[in-house]
Amino acid sequence: MSNKDTNPQTGKQPFIGPRDIIALVRENILNLTPYSSARHEFTGKASVLLDANENAYGSPLEDNFNRYPDPYQWQLKFQLAKIKGVPAENIFVGNGSDEVIDLAYRIFCDPVKDNVIICPPTYGMYEVSANINNVGIKKVNLTSEFQLDVQGILDAVDANTKLLFICSPNNPTGNNMNRADVETLLNNFPGVILIDEAYINYSRQKTFIQELTEYPNLIVMQTLSKAWGLAALRLGLCFASLEIIDLFNKVKPPYNINEASQELALEALANTEQVNNWIKEVVTQKTALTKELGKFSFVEKVHTSDANFLLVKVKDATRLYDFLAKHEIVVRNRTRDVLCENCLRITLGTPEENLQLINLLKRYA
Ligand SMILES: Cc1ncc(COP(=O)(O)O)c(C=O)c1O
CATH class of the missing domain: 3.90.1150.10 (Aspartate Aminotransferase, domain 1)
Structure with a gap:
């Protein structure tokens, strides 16, 4: 954006709406050659697996856990896709939502240079994860009604603002954010918006998952730790455009979801x-x-x-x-x-x- 677009009185740039997602991604991540695991490289039919240095004899457990798990958890995603009404390709599964949050920082935020906006009081990991990743934090408190200060958020944006965290229903206040406010932000915030819907199963408001096709800058997070009663399995869900899901897959640890969690979650998901x-x-x-x-x-x-x-x-x-x-x-x-x-x-x-x-x-x- 050229200098003539900057308001000479406030020094602020006009709202430019969602930027091209790729333009928001860190350069080293765009240029990254991801780790290519054995299970990832071979896609044909295999009867003898001598590619991953596993123990070919088995494991001491009744269920054999000697093989590496599916790095993309397709069975789990197919089941989630049915429940959530989203294509499996638009789902990323993290080792808890906390991994999804951390990966979002790693994908979009250059340490030291970039910043994110959070709206306290809210879930603590947005701030902790920013600190771990050495990313700046701008805090725009909720209003006294625990609602988003939309203008305050937009005013806080600068050229290095990459992410906005919205928690709805919010932890610890328990309320939903006004949908119209979230939509205003989705239309005007120039970075990526992560809507954390950890408690959505209890909410009277509907999920933003169905709005993904509308907003390329939207990431919706949910979790199996709350209503689904699977906190110990550590399964955080992330719904986004193919472009964003590709980036998550690129930076995640190769086998971030273990086999036991994949199998148990699949079993649990049958029990809606x-x-x-x-x-x-x-x-x-x-x-x-x-x-x-x-x-x-x-x-x-x-x-x-x-x-x-x-x-x-x-x-x-x-x-x-x-x-x-x-x-x-x-x-x-x-x-x-x-x-x-x-x-x-x-x-x-x-x-x-x-x-x-x-x-x-x-x-x-
Ligand atoms: C708003 C919110 N998001 C995410 C989480 C963590 O979810 P997970 O167990 O999937 O890491 C919590 C847990 O308390 C939460 O309150």
Whole structure:
């Protein structure tokens, strides 16, 4: 962009809308020759595998885990494609969403030079991952209603701003971001927007996955760690254009998803009914817990949540946190987060666990 496009009063450039994605990618990544694994190079029919220095005899386990897994997890992606209504080619699976976040930094952000925008209070890994990758962070806080400050975000953009993280439903506040605001940003933010939908299964708002064809600068992240109950398997999902998925495949470790996780997830994904029942149960429990918490004099506000947790403002969060911890109930103290003074984040448990919490709170004074 030439200097004459820059506002002489503010020094800011006009909104240019989404740039060409390739223009946003780090040069060393564009020029990278990725690692080519044995399983990757050979695509024909094989009956004797002498290509990857594995143990040909087997493994000490009943299920043989002696062979390297499918680097692209196609069976898993075919199943996810059916559930999510997206072609398998538009899916990338990470070792948790945290790997997806880290890879996004590695693909788009030149250390030291580039920066990203995050909107606190929000999920902590966006900032930690930026720090690990030595990438600058611009913080544009949410409004007092926990919504996006759209103008603030656009004003914060400079020529080196590559990514914007939007978490919806947001952790730790639990609310959805206004869809119209997200759309305004998708139309005007000149970098890549990552919408983190870790809690989307609990939300009344629909996913942005269906908007991928509309916005080439959009990455949608989901996870199997929450509603799907598979946190231990470490499976983060990323949905994006073919161009972006290609970049993720280029930079990922060759076998980033282990065979046990692939097989177990495939088995779990057949059980949508169980998961849907749990989601309904969590929503019911959330309404009940909100009502019960509202009865305590030390509870000042229970924020409306579209996730599987509640942000609860109390009189003295640290004192209450310590009291609960002393009685072996662990919640998250968010009092140090901006806009979350004296707030605890409480995950919905089973009906029995929620009752235990309420009974204990009755003893707190
Ligand atoms: C908003 C958000 N995104 C991502 C994650 C992490 O997901 P994963 O387990 O897939 O790494 C969390 C976990 O708490 C989260 O709250």
